[in-house]
Amino acid sequence: MSTVDFSRVNELAKKYEPEMTRFLRDMIRIPSESCQEEGVIRRIKEEMEKVGFDRVEIDKMGNVLGFIGNGPRIIAFDAHIDTVGVGNRSNWTFDPYEGYEDAETIGGRGASDQEGGMASMVYAGKIIKELGLCPKDCTIVMVGTVQEEDCDGLCWQYIINEDGLKPEFVVSTEPTDGGIYRGQRGRMEIRVDVSGVSCHGSAPERGDNAIYRMAHIMTELEQLNARLADDPFLGKGTLTVSQIFYTSPSRCAVADSCAISVDRRLTFGEDKDLAISQIENLPSVKAAGDKAKVSMYTYEVPSWTGLVYPTDCYFPTWVLPEDHVVTKSTEETYRSLFGREPRTDKWTFSTNGVSIMGRYGIPVVGFGPGKEKEAHAPDEKTWKQDLIECAALYAALPATYVANSN
Numbered sequence: 001m002s003t004v005d006f007s008r009v010n011e012l013a014k015k016y017e018p019e020m021t022r023f024l025r026d027m028i029r030i031p032s033e034s035c036q037e038e039g040v041i042r043r044i045k046e047e048m049e050k051v052g053f054d055r056v057e058i059d060k061m062g063n064v065l066g067f068i069g070n071g072p073r074i075i076a077f078d079a080h081i082d083t084v085g086v087g088n089r090s091n092w093t094f095d096p097y098e099g100y101e102d103a104e105t106i107g108g109r110g111a112s113d114q115e116g117g118m119a120s121m122v123y124a125g126k127i128i129k130e131l132g133l134c135p136k137d138c139t140i141v142m143v144g145t146v147q148e149e150d151c152d153g154l155c156w157q158y159i160i161n162e163d164g165l166k167p168e169f170v171v172s173t174e175p176t177d178g179g180i181y182r183g184q185r186g187r188m189e190i191r192v193d194v195s196g197v198s199c200h201g202s203a204p205e206r207g208d209n210a211i212y213r214m215a216h217i218m219t220e221l222e223q224l225n226a227r228l229a230d231d232p233f234l235g236k237g238t239l240t241v242s243q244i245f246y247t248s249p250s251r252c253a254v255a256d257s258c259a260i261s262v263d264r265r266l267t268f269g270e271d272k273d274l275a276i277s278q279i280e281n282l283p284s285v286k287a288a289g290d291k292a293k294v295s296m297y298t299y300e301v302p303s304w305t306g307l308v309y310p311t312d313c314y315f316p317t318w319v320l321p322e323d324h325v326v327t328k329s330t331e332e333t334y335r336s337l338f339g340r341e342p343r344t345d346k347w348t349f350s351t352n353g354v355s356i357m358g359r360y361g362i363p364v365v366g367f368g369p370g371k372e373k374e375a376h377a378p379d380e381k382t383w384k385q386d387l388i389e390c391a392a393l394y395a396a397l398p399a400t401y402v403a404n405s406n
Contacts, residue, residue, distance in 0.1 A: 004336070004396045004400060005131065006392075008131060010330070013127065014388055017384055017388050018129070023119050023351070024116055025041055027043060028110050028115060029108075030043055032110065034083075034145060034150035034301075036082075038304045038305075041058060041144060048066035048142070051126040051316070053066040053067060053166065056332050059163050061159075061162075061305060063310065066122070067140070069138050069378065073138060074138070074139050074140075075168060075170075076143055076163065076169075076228065077143065077354070078145055078173065079173045079174075079184040080147075081115055081144045081367075083109050084144075084149050086091055088378075096194070099111065103384075103394070105382065105384065106381060107381040108381075111373055111382040112370025112382045113174070114375075115171025115391055116390075117175075117368045117370075119387055120390035120391040121262075124391045124392075124393075124394030124395040128398070133399050135402040141165065150167075151299040151354030152315055152351060153353075153358070154277075154355070160300045160355070166362065168362075169363040169364065172351050172365070173366075174369050175368045176345075176366050176367055176372075177373065178374060178386065179343040180334060181344075182321075182322065182345075182366070183303070183320060184347040185237070186266035186317035186318070187264060187314050187354075188272055188275055189297040190297070191260070191261055192259065192294050192296070194213045194259070195257050197254070198249050198256035208256075209255055210257050211258045213258070217285055218260065219284075221262065221339070223402055224282065229269060229270055230235060231267040231268040234268050234319065235346075238268055244261075266276055268315065268317055297313040298312055302316075315355075318357035323406050325401065325404055328404065329401040334393060335376075347366065353366070367393055
């Protein structure tokens, strides 16, 4: 059994609410879209050092890692600290970077998605240090990751492969609406290209219209979406055409190429090979022969440090079993801290878990401040009570897990 003083953890988490709020508002004020995170990374490093982390590093990709303890067993917490843009500014009722604060909420771009998770993580580290909650044989690592919004999981491919950090499990602090999350559908970004032959628009029969050929493919893609697999926990696999491109000599000519992007969401049991083959085997694609090509996008954009770490745009599905020691330890910690039963569920959107567990099989569990519906939305906000409860759970979980796994 864990020897954590849960009432004292709750007391300190509440005590540090003003400091968490101040830190989160500082992060919100620093624009940090993907590949432009340097300012907020350096601000996080400063706060980690201020509250007493044993050491803090920024790796060559630009991720920030704060360490507590020096044992061989590693437990990690992850918050991506990049954000999307603000979109149409007129949809916001307040400045998305100055944000706002009232008695219950904090507003601004990144409040829920997901710099709030980093605020709770840093002050969980302070609580762990203050109460001596890092198990003797463990190292706890709080990681602020970059480029997630552009390419989820790329940061952890780098951390695992290049930094050599391989935790026993990772807590994702993406927003969970107060629940404990143990999985998500995967996704991939697919491109379909078709070629044709241009001619003058006054005599289209002389050419081969690539847009018409693509129209048949898109009709069958819509039909394929209805047939995709369904999973009782994660839900249905889906696809949608998200972009369309073409080339043509002019508005008075037949199009000689057409391409589409397909956003494919992968449920349990689906992978990249299946998803590609399902499109390649559509009658319209087969009929096009060598005039049609199905491929996967790649991501090769420099991080804020200038490092390029290419990867396929494939983000595997993952599910942590409900009886796994990580799931059970998280639920036990929740009950011990808050005196109520947790809601254990899944994310609708994608997280860095696609690499951590999807690619590498390292268990991931989710618990984070804020709500999914706030992500990427105007007037984004999070809740102070969420910051408090998340800081408490992050501080108490490592000792509970170690007690249960020994």
